[in-house]
Amino acid sequence: MAQTLPAPVGIFGGTFDPVHFGHLRPALELYEQLSLQQMRLVPCSVPPHRPQPLASVGQRLAMLRLAVSTEPALEIDERELNRSGPSYMVDTLSSLRKELGDTPLCLCLGVDAFLGLPGWQRWRELLSLAHIVVAHRPGWQLDKRSVRSELGTLMAQHRQQDVAALRAGPAGTVLLQPVTQLAISATVVRERIGAGRSARYLLPDDVWHYIQQQKLYF
Ligand code: ATP
Numbered sequence: 001m002a003q004t005l006p007a008p009v010g011i012f013g014g015t016f017d018p019v020h021f022g023h024l025r026p027a028l029e030l031y032e033q034l035s036l037q038q039m040r041l042v043p044c045s046v047p048p049h050r051p052q053p054l055a056s057v058g059q060r061l062a063m064l065r066l067a068v069s070t071e072p073a074l075e076i077d078e079r080e081l082n083r084s085g086p087s088y089m090v091d092t093l094s095s096l097r098k099e100l101g102d103t104p105l106c107l108c109l110g111v112d113a114f115l116g117l118p119g120w121q122r123w124r125e126l127l128s129l130a131h132i133v134v135a136h137r138p139g140w141q142l143d144k145r146s147v148r149s150e151l152g153t154l155m156a157q158h159r160q161q162d163v164a165a166l167r168a169g170p171a172g173t174v175l176l177q178p179v180t181q182l183a184i185s186a187t188v189v190r191e192r193i194g195a196g197r198s199a200r201y202l203l204p205d206d207v208w209h210y211i212q213q214q215k216l217y218f
Contacts, residue, residue, distance in 0.1 A: 022184035
């Protein structure tokens with residue numbers, strides 16, 4: 001008899017330095033499109049693959065809390081902040097898997113993050129722990145020139161077209177998902193603020209007020 005699994009849980013990791021609408025809108029759309037029971041935003045403590053954040057852990061968490069306080073679909077999962085050392089996604093997914101049993105897990109990534117996957121710690125184990133959902137992002141292509149051969153093989157072996165595949169097993173599917181294209185990045189937000197310009201309407205007003213109050217990125 002076919003297994004009946006609970007609705008999937010989404011994992012949207014990031015530095016969130018600061019959180020902006022390019023995170024929030026895709027996260028909410030994926031929550032709806034994939035019929036998730038919840039989408040967890042997972043701020044990293046020590047990002048292993050990029051320069052360290054300018055805002056402190058406390059400030060990044062405070063901005064995330066302000067951003068999602070009125071949106072029940074989006075939750076914050078603080079487990080990476082409570083771990084010492086680099087925030088490896090494979091460790092995060094392992095701990096979620098222990099907690100959630102057979103519940104399907106969907107690791108949600110923008111195309112840019114997906115293209116960098118072969119540089120991640122124990123990246124080949126990720127698909128045994130979760131499905132991988134890749135959200136389109138302006139300026140990034142998943143074409144033959146940009147996809148490294150091992151990612152191409154991964155997609156050839158695991159890619160599915162149908163969202164229903166995420167309910168058929170706890171892990172192991174790669175799905176590409178269109179979302180509203182917002183050409184916003186935290187880098188651009190920080191640069192604008194650093195240049196003395198406004199970041200309003202790129203992120204929630206409450207986050208923008210917090211940035212001003214804390215004199216962040218100026
Ligand atoms: P930075 O500019 O500092 O590198 P960022 O804006 O890319 O930051 P991150 O916190 O590094 O944000 O990204 C977390 C996740 O959000 C990644 O999977 C990334 O692909 C995704 N993401 C960020 N911005 C967008 C966007 N505008 N559209 C779709 N996905 C996005």
